[in-house]
Amino acid sequence: MALSIGLSVVILCAVLVLKLSISKIQYSYKYKFPNVVPGWPLIGNTLDVPYPAGMFTRQLSKKYGEMKLVYLNSSRTVTDLLEKRSAIYSSRPFRPMLNEIMSGGHRMVFMGYTDQWRNQRRIMHSILNSRQAETKFVPFQNLEAKQLVYEMLTEPENFHKASQRYSNSVILSVIFGRRARKNDELLEFIMGYTSVLGDYQFNPLKSPADVFTWLDKLPRPLQWWRPFGEKFFHTHVEMFQEEYNMLLDKMAKGTAKPCFAVDIIQGAAKKEFEIDETEKIYVWSTLIEAGSDTSRVAILQMIAGAACYPEWSKKARALLDEVCGANAEHLPTLGDRSKLPYITAVTKETLRWRPFLQSGVPHVLTQDDEYEGYKFPAGTEFSWNAYSIALDENEYENPTEFDPERFMNKNLDKWGQGHWSFGAGRRLCPGINVGALNVWLAVACILYCFDIEEDPNYPIDTFNTLWEDPTKAPFKVKITPRSKAHIELMEREGAIALAEDY
Ligand code: HEM
Structure with missing residues (x-):
């Protein structure tokens, strides 16, 4: 009896091994991948990837060529696959x-290419399109920019905090029509849970079902990660429900500012949008999560670019003086944009120079596909290798230098053209108009008001800077007001912004 059980187990194992080997052989005949970077079974080379990963993935692209599994290392392949074939390259893992x-x-951001995703995108586009971004949200941005330069004047060493407050307050205004308060409870809550989400995104021990997705099929009581996840979800909804109630209260009193959430609430009431209560909350919170830190980091990168490559900032300053006066007549506003194309080029170069989503964002293929002799199965993940493309001599002349001149061309006003920092294809950032204008205005105001210099005692490592932590300055830099007249201008405008409360 014992022998027959033992024999059965051996036979079973042999059959399993045979079956796995046959499917592996069939798989390798059916599909053909580009160079695969060697790694360990199951976890591949996950453990080899340093943080930040940009320079590491750049080295891989140099070694392995134009494409490797997951990373697309040239604009040509990103355009061919993520853009031209975006109907099948737009899902998520x-x-x-x-x-x-x-x-x-x-x-x-985590959703597959589903009807629910299409519905949310449609709603976002109808409210965040360029027409709305260039009208409805502009007063919020112009006001926050006054406080941005004032805070940089009074506490230049905390330039990172000023950028953070500006970006947070703009996005809160755009979504909920209210400014960020000091120690804002909602923003602190968001900061806390986005860092937890980050942990869960990258740590397989915390989130095993995201790595070994078959674990999701285990009976629920055996899914030891589930109770934490469910609690996380409910706390999130409750916190945003409070914000939602405050807004409903303002709407009832007629004091709500025109903003994204008001548009959704009214649109849903008129049946223009199909969206339930919990989903509304998620659309708002997703926009705040995705739309705040991105602008903060871009502003810091422009400051690093001005400190390390001062020539272009002199030209930008001279052009700003032509429009706003050399003697501090007025702060630049978004209304000055058509007169300041060079600032638009600076904004695009800021986004191209050291892309902070250094390895892009994964797009998943939804059906088998062939490309230049390769055969990819549905489910393959693709990402644009952002750092590698941005720093590639075949893509840009002197790619490591900050040179806005490269964007002074017929596509200047197309925010997403000439770089990949807003993503690609159907997943292109839906906040592109709001985000680009946030950065444009901050760039214009900071360059108009301050001299920015690298501190020779603290050279800036622009390639390996850690931008993620909003509480720490990512580098040291000298930021000094240009003149007495500029100080007075910033004080006047700052007082207006500090007095404004909504
Ligand atoms: C400088 C500013 C910004 C940058 C560089 C940026 C960049 C990106 C990138 C690279 C993606 C992924 C695209 C892809 O997968 O192909 C993305 C997605 C997204 N962004 Fe932005 N973003 C910025 C500002 C904003 C703002 C202001 C908002 C909201 C108002 C926003 C909302 C979103 C959302 C909701 C997604 C998810 C889209 C999806 O998964 O379909 N972003 N962004």
Whole structure:
């Protein structure tokens, strides 16, 4: 009896091994991948990737060529696949813990290419399109920029905090029509949980079902990660529900500012949008999460670019003086944009220079596909290798230098053209208009008011800077006001911004 059980187990194992080997052989005949970077079974080379990863993935692209599994290392391949074939290259990796449990299936950035995703994108586009971005949200940005330069004047060593407050307050105004308060409870809550989401996104021990997705099929009581995820989801909804109630109260009193959330609430009431209560909350929170830090980091990168490559900032300053007066007549506003094309080029170069989503964002293929002799199965993940493309001599002349001149061309006003920092294809950032104008205005005001110099005692390592932590300055830099007249201008404008409360 014992022998027959033992024999059965051996036979079973042999059959399993045979079956796995046959499917592996069939798989390798059916599909053909580009060079695969050697790694360990199951986890591949996950453990080899340093943080930040940009320079590492750049080295890989030099070694392995134009494409490797996951990373597309040239604009040509990104255009061919993520853009031209975006109908089948626009899903996201299946993340049962991050998307289904922790986000109740509602957080757009983790969502697959589904009807729910299409519906949320449609709603976002109808409110965040360029016409609205250039009218409805502009007063918020112009006001916050006054406080941005005032805070940089009074506490230049905390330039990172000023950028953070500016970006947070603009996005809160755009979404909920209110300014960020000091120690804002909602923003602190968001900062806390986005760092938890980050942990869960990259740590397989915390989120095993996101790495080994078959674990999602285990009976629920055996999914030890689930209770935490469900609690996380409910706390998130409760916190945003408070904000939602405050807004409903303002709407009832007629004091709500025109903003994204008001548009959604009214649009849903008129049946223009199909969206339930929890999903509304997720659309708002996703926009705040995705739309704040991105602008903060871009502003810091422009400051690093001005400190390390001072020549272009002199030209920008001279052009700003022509429009706003050399003697501090007025702060630049978004109304000055058509007169300041060079600032638009600076904004685009800021986004291209050291892309902070250094390895791009994964797009998942939804059906088998062939490209230049390769055969990819559905489910393959692709990402644009952002750092590598931005620093490639075949893509840009003197790619490591900050040179806005490269964007002074017929595509100047197309925010997403000439770089990949807003992503690609159907997943292109839906906040592109708001985000680009946030950066444009901050760039214009900072360059108009301050001299920015590298501190020789603290050279800036622009390649390996850690931009993520909003509480720490990513580098040291000298920021000094240009003149007495500029100080007075910033004080006057700052007083206006500090007195404004909504
Ligand atoms: C400088 C500013 C910004 C940069 C560089 C940026 C960059 C990006 C990138 C690279 C992606 C991924 C695209 C892809 O997968 O192909 C993305 C997605 C997204 N961004 Fe932005 N973004 C910025 C500002 C904003 C703002 C202001 C908002 C909201 C108002 C926003 C909302 C979103 C959302 C909701 C997504 C998810 C789209 C999806 O998964 O379909 N972003 N952004």
